[in-house]
Amino acid sequence: MKRKPLPPMELHEDEANAAIVIKGLRNQFGQHVVHDNLDLVVRRGEILGVVGGSGSGKTVLLRSILGLQKPAAGDILLLGHRLNSENAEERRRIQARTGVLFQSGALYSTLSVAENIMAPMAEFTNLNPREMRAVAMLKLQLVGLPARAAELMPSELSGGMIKRAALARALALDAELLFLDEPTAGLDPISAAAFDTLIKDLASSLNLTVFMITHDLDSLYAICSEIAVLADKRVVEKAPVSQLEKSTHPWIHEYFNGPRGRVKA
Numbered sequence: 001m002k003r004k005p006l007p008p009m010e011l012h013e014d015e016a017n018a019a020i021v022i023k024g025l026r027n028q029f030g031q032h033v034v035h036d037n038l039d040l041v042v043r044r045g046e047i048l049g050v051v052g053g054s055g056s057g058k059t060v061l062l063r064s065i066l067g068l069q070k071p072a073a074g075d076i077l078l079l080g081h082r083l084n085s086e087n088a089e090e091r092r093r094i095q096a097r098t099g100v101l102f103q104s105g106a107l108y109s110t111l112s113v114a115e116n117i118m119a120p121m122a123e124f125t126n127l128n129p130r131e132m133r134a135v136a137m138l139k140l141q142l143v144g145l146p147a148r149a150a151e152l153m154p155s156e157l158s159g160g161m162i163k164r165a166a167l168a169r170a171l172a173l174d175a176e177l178l179f180l181d182e183p184t185a186g187l188d189p190i191s192a193a194a195f196d197t198l199i200k201d202l203a204s205s206l207n208l209t210v211f212m213i214t215h216d217l218d219s220l221y222a223i224c225s226e227i228a229v230l231a232d233k234r235v236v237e238k239a240p241v242s243q244l245e246k247s248t249h250p251w252i253h254e255y256f257n258g259p260r261g262r263v264k265a
């Protein structure tokens with residue numbers, strides 16, 4: 001069956017080269033509308049922090065961008081490709097250019113660390129097992145894990161090591177676009193700061209665009225170039241943190257000026 005061609009997506013000049021462009025996104029589960037007319041543009045090379053209350057739809061937004069959640073309406077352009085008009089093969093190619101660290105860390109519990117990192121290679125490349133293992137060892141080094149971690153099972157890792165192993169897997173295919181869902185949740189402040197530094201260093205040395213969902217104010221201040229705030233079912237503001245501190249939006253104001261905020265009275 002031939003699909004009906006979509007009407008053309010109107011793009012401004014800066015949007016045509018962006019890493020992610022979202023227009024008029026709507027997501028709902030039954031009567032529950034999570035996103036309504038949500039717009040967002042993420043430029044290449046940006047380290048974007050995504051914040052919003054629990055249940056505001058951050059993970060659902062991530063899942064829509066990855067094509068794991070079919071939106072009720074709207075358009076998503078990922079690395080110049082319009083997701084809902086591409087065929088399966090093209091979507092796979094786009095998928096291979098993105099890496100994801102899911103909220104739970106989500107390593108395969110029955111596979112060793114090395115096997116976890118090799119899993120995307122087995123799915124998306126023609127590398128033989130010896131080559132895959134060699135690349136996996138390089139990725140381990142990249143994220144600061146010792147070589148001995150390769151043979152450990154996820155249950156034998158500390159929380160910080162799980163995050164690093166999941167990051168190594170997200171970078172297994174030399175992704176251009178890295179998605180992180182609460183990467184520092186559950187880490188002590190020192191490990192969280194080290195993980196932030198790692199992400200910042202990798203982003204600059206590997207030329208990554210980063211989409212990072214976080215509740216961690218320290219991460220926002222330390223590494224994000226801009227912050228997108230999810231509230232009222234859409235992105236209510238996207239700006240550098242210094243600008244958001246002055247926002248009059250009630251949720252944003254409370255976030256930065258509340259008891260756990262950073263803005264000095």
Ligand SMILES: Nc1ncnc2c1ncn2[C@@H]1O[C@H](COP(=O)(O)OP(=O)(O)OP(=O)(O)O)[C@@H](O)[C@H]1O
Pocket residue numbers: 029034052053054055056057058059060061
């Ligand atoms: N598969 C699903 N079926 C039904 N409702 C869902 C589904 N996935 C998410 N939701 C609902 O969508 C809303 C947004 O969920 P989401 O996981 O995106 O929140 P979040 O902003 O990531 O929250 P948190 O900060 O707690 O991780 C929630 O009300 C959730 O119950």
Ligand SMILES: [Mg+2]
Pocket residue numbers: 058059060103181
């Ligand atoms: Mg979430």
